[in-house]
């Protein structure tokens with residue numbers, strides 16, 4: 355098997371993953387897949403370097419062990435070798451489109467780790483890119499709770515140390531050995547603080563992360579504040595009541611999801627109190643960070659709202675549950691983004 359790890363998406367998390375893998379002892383060969391031709395040109399001229407600022411130190415490791423591929427310049431599919439290991443860190447709304455450009459290089463023997471905010475992306479990838487289940491690569495998933503913000507195209511600040519939790523779907527809680535090389539490389543790169551959990555537990559943690567993003571991201575984007583504002587006693591009244599409304603709606607939806615009813619402890623995990631403390635813990639650990647949605651809104655970029663609060667609203671509608679605060683967050687973020 356080709357040990358090269360490809361990374362698709364050189365946003366904040368893509369940079370952090372590239373940096374973490376490239377600076378581990380015995381780094382794997384890395385290929386960063388750039389799909390913006392202007393970025394590709396800059397990297398070609400200046401050499402590909404990724405800088406991450408963390409713990410008060412500017413970590414600039416010089417030239418990375420990476421080969422650059424511009425997807426716009428890809429030769430015909432027959433000339434291209436297959437990708438065995440792929441980490442996808444594109445934004446939720448860009449993932450299906452970006453993967454469709456790599457479809458001819460992915461086989462059922464390839465492993466993809468999807469790292470993104472929100473839910474509903476894989477369903478879209480299956481529908482648009484791999485409609486035939488027999489042609490699908492093996493999918494694994496990662497939940498990243500690190501706070502990272504962009505300084506320029508190739509540099510970022512690692513503002514809040516969180517973790518990466520990996521889930522690899524197997525049968526029930528049995529481990530699936532497919533993709534173990536890629537998962538191990540990620541787990542071994544200490545900076546990422548990555549660990550694997552059983553699949554049922556992963557599904558709960560994925561929803562918990564969705565709840566974190568569904569509260570922190572729109573509230574910080576609409577109120578133009580750092581994540582830490584959510585743990586401040588001075589949090590303004592409107593923001594506080596939206597916080598409470600979101601937590602209460604999300605708790606009701608998650609506790610009613612039919613696919614989770616067999617998992618023991620569901621109601622306790624997604625009680626209002628548990629969700630509230632999980633959200634406040636992340637807001638406190640990433641207090642100095644500007645959430646990804648605030649960064650998107652400030653840059654005038656498309657946000658991931660359809661995959662975060664939008665996903666919760668869609669699931670609530672299927673279940674006949676009212677979610678007025680989540681609906682308002684979707685509408686308000688779309689309105690701010692349209693300005």
Ligand code: KPL
Pocket residue numbers: 471498499500501502566567570571581636640643644645646647
């Ligand atoms: O995932 C994040 C995001 O900004 O999207 C958190 C964890 C809230 C960190 O800012």
